[in-house]
Amino acid sequence: MKQPAFCFHFQVLAVAALAGLVWLMPQTTSQSKTLPTNDHGMVAFAQSNRRTDSRRSGPVKRPIRRTALINALRINGLSTAELVREIERRGVDFSLTPDVEEELLAAGATPEILLAVGANYRGTVSADATNNETDAPTPNPPSEPSTSSRLSGTPIRHPPPKPPEPDYDDVFEQGLAAVRADDFDLAIRHFTTAASLQPTNPRAFSMLGMTYLYWRPDLAAAESNMRRAMALGGNAIFRVRHDHDGFFSTFCVGSLFISANDITFRADDGEHTFAATRDIIREVKLNSFVGSEYGAFHIKVRSEQNKVKNFNFAPGSNQRYEAELAVRLYDAGQEMNRLYRD
Structure with a gap:
């Protein structure tokens, strides 16, 4: 039986439309791989780059607090050059106001130390920013329990996250605070911990030598730690x-x-x-x-x-x-x- 002419034309159009759709599909797929062109997409892309750069540069160091600097000055256990280097490396979380300058001078600050403090104000850094896990990738969520686990009712236990490792600067400052509080056994524990965290950093060995010489008299331990500090450049x-x-x-x-x-x-x-x-x-x-x-x-x-x-x-x-x-x-x-x- 002969088909009507309009049915033939409809079939031709349908085939052409299907072919066009097939031709468009690869183009759509390739376009989905290009960078987003809208403002929200570009912001997301920039934030992703900043997170990557942050992970590459490591955790943010917390600036030196005023109390910690005053403790170091009062104990007089770090040379002027060492204090200036630490201030330049970490910055301080306080401004050099006239009152603060007077307080630092009373604690024994020299002009070089005051100059370093004034030039290295960095504000405060939150505890989250100083955590060793700063900007770390979000861990994968726990997978769904298998069918056999669900059926048996066996709970799935995931290991707890590891606590962040102690920070050398924090532990060292705790040692200085213990010295100021005349708790010299605690000071030795803190300085010993700091020395184990960074065995090539001389500061903890210097303070161990000083503590053993004057506050927990042990001449052999004092000399051993002093020699170690000097050998490391301290x-x-x-x-x-x-x-x-x-x-x-x-x-x-x-x-x-x-x-x-x-x-x-x-x-x-x-x-x-x-x-x-x-x-x-x-x-x-x-x-x-x-x-x-x-x-x-x-x-x-x-x-x-x-x-x-x-x-x-x-x-x-x-x-x-x-x-x-x-x-x-x-x-x-x-x-x-x-x-x-x-």
Whole structure:
């Protein structure tokens, strides 16, 4: 039976429409792979990039709090150079207002430390931002239990998430706070933990040496940790009195920092400082006369006019063994310095 003409034309149109649809499908698929062109899509794409960059750069470090910096200044267990480096590395979470500047000066801050604080204000960082899991990818949700598990009624237990590892700077600051609270056993535990977290960072070893020397007397442990700190580029710390008149009738109290490269001193009030690199130090020896009853020792330094200046220091304990330890570590630092140069 002959089909009507209009049915033939309808079939042709239907075939053509189907072919066109098939031809469009690959184009639609390829277009779905292109970047979104609307504003919401571009924002999402940019945020994704920022998350990736954040994961690549690691967790955000929490800036130094004012109380932590004041603790470090009061203890005088970090040299001026070390404090400036830490402030530049981490920043501070407080502004250098006139009141804050006065407080830092009273704690023993030097002009270099104040300058670093003023130039490195970074505001506060939330606890979430400092967590080691910052911007980590969202873990996959737990899979549905299998049919056999559902039927048997056996509960599926997923392991709890691992707690974040302790942060070196946080643990170190807890050690400083323990020293300020006269809890020296706790301070040793915190500094020991910090040293285990970063075995190549000298700061915890420096503070362990200082704590064992003065607050939990153990000369062998003190010397061992001081040598370790110096070998890592840090300091051995000694509490001393700096003579002003040649008789120790007037003096200032502060910390002497002996490293493989130099010797520096900062008074507790921040007003008197001393710095000499090994190439201009002529002698470090025990005194036979000035302050000998206090176990004093001297450092002779060549000045710019090629003259020699003499600086006398008495150990905080007034004991000769402490001065002998300072001289012994200075001599050991000379060998370390040669190894660094070679």
